[in-house]
Amino acid sequence: MPAEDTPGFELPLLLFAGFRALIDELHAELTRRGHPEVRPVHGFAMQAIGPAGATASEVGRRLGVSKQAAGKTVDRLVALGYVERADDPYDARRKLVRLTPLGLDMLSQSAEIFDRLRAGWVERLGAERVASLESSLRTVVPSAGFPVGVPGWFG
Template sequence: MSSTLPPRGSDLPWLLLLGFRALIDDVHAELAEAGHPGFRSLHGVAFKAIGDGVTASELGRRLGVSKQAAGKTIEGLEREGYVERVADPADARSKIIRLTARGVEVQQRAFEAMARLRAQWAEQLGEEQMVAIEEGLRAMTADRETRFDIPGWFKG
């Protein structure tokens, strides 16, 4: 009985996913300790998609979900005090979703936590190797569109 070894690199997607998961889980643990226990991975993706402000329809498009699903995400973020709806200066019938001061604060905490985690990884791997990983991933993804529809992508 012979066993066939998988080709080199076949575990690369899993390793990238595990690394992603480790970083995100650790960031969320820090956020929970800092008073944001309800902040979820989807919220971070939504924050990226919201950027400097976005309509509910555009948020839905960016996240790859319906306007109704985007509305539910927005409602949850509003309940937590992370976003607010303000009048759209370009369209009186529309509202812009933007981060509140609390939203900016949790985002800043997440950035700081990620910087600390990156430093820990660099300490373990070496700064040169860490930079090589980051530069390599940037090079391999440079021609890719930034997509925020991660939750939908996993659903198939």
């Protein structure tokens, strides 16, 4: 079927399927590398926490979920050893959630794995097609940065 005859609903499904394929491959590799309990929502939450740390409320806002939902995710990440709660050095009333060395290791490994997965796409599609795909997506995606609020958006 010529591209102009492709039904419009296929585009979001193909984009989502590509996203899902990458995320599933990432998590299979993370499992092999010693991170078997990490789920996609955990990666989004750790990105929302960031290198400087964040409160549970900030994590919830960044993910687009309630403070309670963010708190449950943070609780799970604490139990797994990927984050810790600590006193905020600037405000004694606040607790910060910070990445632990294990959390930083998982994010570092994820970045490495994503580079390898992208290289696999380059091998299958060619460097020019992958670069064109990325450039095209940058053209149509809002420039507000990369969203980590996917869990809340699906909810």
